Amino acid sequence: MITLGSVSALFIISIIVLIAMQCSKTPDYTSKYLEDKNYDGTLCHSIQYRSGDKRYMLVGPRMSIGSTIVPGSHDKRDSGKIPILVVQKSLDRETAERHSLVLTAVDGGKPQKTGEMNILVNVLDINDNAPIFSKDVYSVMLDENAPAGTTVLQVNATDLDNGPNGEVVYSFSNSMDQNILNLFDIDQTTGEITVKGSIDYEENERYEIEIEASDKGIAPLTSEKSVIIKIVDVNDNTPEIEVTSFSSSIPEDSRPGTTVALISVTDMDSGLNGKVICAVNDDVPFTLSPSIKDKTYSLVTKSLLDREKQSKYDVTIVAKDAGKPPLSSEKTISVVISDVNDNSPVFSLSPYTFYVTEANEPGTSVFSVKAVDDDENDNALITYHLLRSEDTVSSFLNINSETGDILALKTLDRETAERHSLILTALDGGKPPKSGEMNILVKVLDVNDNPPVFATDVYSVMLSENVPIGTTVIQVNATDLDEGPNGEVVYAFSSSMNQRLLKLFDINPMTGEIIVNGLIDYEEKEKYVIEIQAMDKGLAPLATEKSVIIKVVDVNDNTPEIEVTSFSSSIPEDSRPGTTVALISVNDMDSGLNGKVICAINNDVPFTLSPSIKDKTYSLVTKSPLDREKQSKYDVTIVAKDAGKPPLSSEKTISVVISDVNDNSPVFSLSPYTFYVTEANEPGTSVFSLKALDDDENDNALITYHILRSEDTVSSFLNINSETGDILALKSFDFETLKTFQFQVVATDSGTPSLSNNVTVNVFILDQNDNAPVILYPLSSNGSAEGVEEIPRNVNAGHLVTKVRAYDADIGYNGWLLFSL
Structure with a gap:
């Protein structure tokens, strides 16, 4: 396998093949790859031949592009021929990454023998392709106000190169405006563009962003692309209301349709989000009338106004856009209704009755009238006038035209005339003025010149002590010759009354009933003298005083009190009858039979009460012999009972301890x-x-x-x-x-x-078994229990030899004897 490298777009491949042929053997080839990437374009490659025990290695020389396979000259040390493989035109990795060749070596023997070698040429990449975006145009819609981190768009570019030359990173163009960089960010790995700042449609409706895709080659290649971001308007601006012209005050007689203010509204949003509808609150007599100019309204009256019913209106203008959801804003303006003289003065009552006290001082105000006008300022400025009549009373009455105070020019006499009738007129200051009238009835009041008089000269009463609170003691009565409040009588205790008596008694101010308010105790006081007064209800009340004598009747309400003045809590049991144990005194706070006390003690005790010389004093004495061994303590109950009806009694128990005397033998x-x-x-x-x-x-x-x-x-x-x-x-x-x-x-x-x-x-x-048995017979000569008895020969069985006698000093079972051989 041969891999082709490149430097500066030149491809040089040098292959040196050593072919050694042997007639009897087919060669075996092994390829070893060595790569030396030099900047001069040299590629070193070696092919190793191995046949039998021989091994050769040749390194090919540098070859230039454009060479062909040319037979080489013989090496002096080897008879093999060297084929040279040369690239005749530029290779393109993106077109074909590898090439497969077969190299055949033919020897010169007869018959010829051949050897073949498979050559795989791998073409190495150079950075000769720039990244290419997947789309020609990138355009996206983005809602304004999208939160930071929102994904706007993901761009994608590919690079046909391999390795780092084909890895793409993304970035914004260096020429990008800083404002856009503040709004958007791009992920250099994924090409994802995200929101970074605040997106506002009203600030910018469209953004064009230049982005770059660069590979990671040593000399990176870059492509640019524009991304167009269109901002979608969001309804995020509330309508703005502006009052361009405003009459803060209009007359109350203004006709419907009168213009009060001019209103304009704006909304920064677009489309439906910027379309605004205006309205005012329903509880006001105003409405909005659209003007010719867009988004402009007139605030006009829609019904009649009445300042006296309402003098000021707070008109709330509501502007709402058509967005989803809609946004709205409000603006409140205050419209003042100015007054028109459309109300006459009105008196609170008509007819109206005034009361004047007889014997009044001449020249003073006897009463006053008042009219009100619902208008304001001069329209509500009222003057008063008294209409003269044939009634003589109007000749001695006068009125203050500004205040409405009516003055009496002379003294009135109730006995002469109890009532008088007048007509009063009130005029306002409007133009033209309006008026109102009032009928007045004057009643002359009585003067309090008669004090109350009690019906009885002397009030005296008997009252039992301890009567319940609320018990009526006595009812006093007084009358007054005057009329009205001057003749109405109220009752009270005198202000000089002792505070203690006020806690014991109360008086009904209307009926004159004196009632018990506290605990009445005969033992505390036997008699009370109460000062009461009867007073009328005149403005300057007159009063009369009277004494009420209350005598308290004793009631048996105190139980006798027992007191032990001297007491010996312990007495010897050998005390004689009549021995004094304690001194007892009794007392009862009641009087008469209620305070007479009889004392006694319980019958089941060896004691009795002996009266002393001193009244209500007794001695507790023994009445019979005492025996501590039978009873060592006595609870003596002393009972004191008075002679009242029903009688009251009390008890007191004392404990008497009987002390011991040595009167019993063990x-x-x-x-x-x-x-x-x-x-x-x-x-x-x-x-x-x-x-x-x-x-x-x-x-x-x-x-x-x-x-x-x-x-x-x-x-x-x-x-x-x-x-x-x-x-x-x-x-x-x-x-x-x-x-x-x-x-x-x-x-x-x-x-x-x-x-x-x-x-x-x-x-x-x-007894205990402490004695051994003693054999009495037979005894030997020396006294031991070994005796010798002689018997005849040939005696029969059962023959009596001797009798043995023995003795044991113990008794019972301990003294029983058992004999054995």
Whole structure:
């Protein structure tokens, strides 16, 4: 295989073939490829021939393009011929990447022998092809406001070369405007053009971008192409409203169709996005009228105006385009309605009644009138006039034409005339002026010249204590000869009343009822004197005062109170009857029978109450002997009851503790005691125990034990624990020596003087198998149990030889004997 390289578009191939022929053998060829790319166009290639044990290698010389295969001269050292393969015209890799040749070598023998060689020529690439774009024209539509990173278009170019010469990279042309470079970017590998900046149709509708496709050859080749980007308008501009002419104020009598303002609207978008429709809010008496000029409107009145109903309108102009979705904007203008004198003065009431107090001061204002005109400024400026009549009252009344104050020229007398009628006219300042009238009725009011008078000279009442809040104590009554408020009477306590009484009583200002407002306590106060006043409702009210005497009636509302003034909480159980335990005093805040108290105590206690010399004082004393061992504590309940109806009572319980006296001797739990003790017991250990009880307490019940010593020696080897009553054996017992004995134990308490008791203790010794049997017969001469008995010869079986007798000191099973040979 031969690979053809190139430098500067010249292709040189030099092939040197060494052919060695042998008659008997067919040559075997092996090709080895060596490539040396020199800038002078030299290509080195070697062909190696191998036949038998011979091996040759030849390197071909440099050959120029245009040479043909020419036989070479013989080498002196080899008889082979050298064929030279020469390129006769330029090779094109893009047309054919490889060429296959067969080289045949023929020797000169007879018969001739030949050898063949397959040659594969690979044509190497040089960068002789520029990239070619896949399209002649690149054109694309792009929405304005497309987000950064949006793919606009992907261009594609191919290069017929191979390797790096055929790898294409993309870029913008160096002549590109910087503004376009800020808007777009291109991926050099994929040719993808993406959005980089903000695309605005209103700024530019079309962009032409020059892009380049370059290969990666050492001397790269480049192609350029234009990409046309047409921006698609998006509805991103809200309509703009401009008021080009505006009359901020128009008269209220303007006819429908009167022009108020000229409006123009613009929208930067195109097509439907830039088509604008205008309207105003429906709640105003205005409308938009299209003008001859495009996108221009007139704001005109569409109905009659009335400033008195509404003096100002906020007209909102809404401009909306036809885009999807549509965009809109608003502009509000304020139109003021100017006044026209189209309203007459109006009084709030007609007829109107005024009240004038009799005995008024002459020359002062007695009342005032007021008319209103819905117009404004001079059209609403009102003057007042009083129409004279035959009624004499108009001769002593006058009116202030600007303020409407009516003045009395002399004093009015209610008793002479209670009412008067007048006609009043109000004129506005319009041109021509408008007027309004009002009928006035003047009523003369009474003067408060009579104070209230109580119906009774003396008010006195009895009131039980503790009556519920809201109970009526008494009702007072007063009258006033005046009329109206001057004759209406209200009741109250005097301002000098004690604050404490105000917490106990209240008075109904309308009816004069005095009611209970707090707790009435006879024990606190037996009588109350309340100052009340009756007052009319005149502007300058007149008042009269009166005293009400309230006498409180006692009610049995206090339970007796028990107080222990002296108390011995503990008394000895040997106290004699009549011993004082406590001093008791009782008290009741009520009076009379309600305060009389009787005392008693419960019957189930050995105590009683003994009245003392001092009133309502008692002594609690014992009434019978006490025994602490039967009951050590008494709860004594003292009951105090008064003589009221119904009676009230109270209780107090005191606890009396009975202290101990040493009046009980110790008592043993058994008498006599019987104990069984096994013989051969361990000396010093407890063999049995005694227990005595004492019904007294503390030291009187503290018991000690001792053995009552006697001449009997058995008691000498027993000892007793004085505190616990445990009896210890000082030495072992022997049943065979002593089988039973008795002794006395004394229990003594620690009282003063002490009391004691004794008990008999019977002790039985129990046998143990501690004695071996002893043979009494037969005995040998030396006393051993080996006896010798003589018997006749030839005795028969069953013959009695001797009788054996034995003894065991133990008893029971321990003393039973069993004999055997």
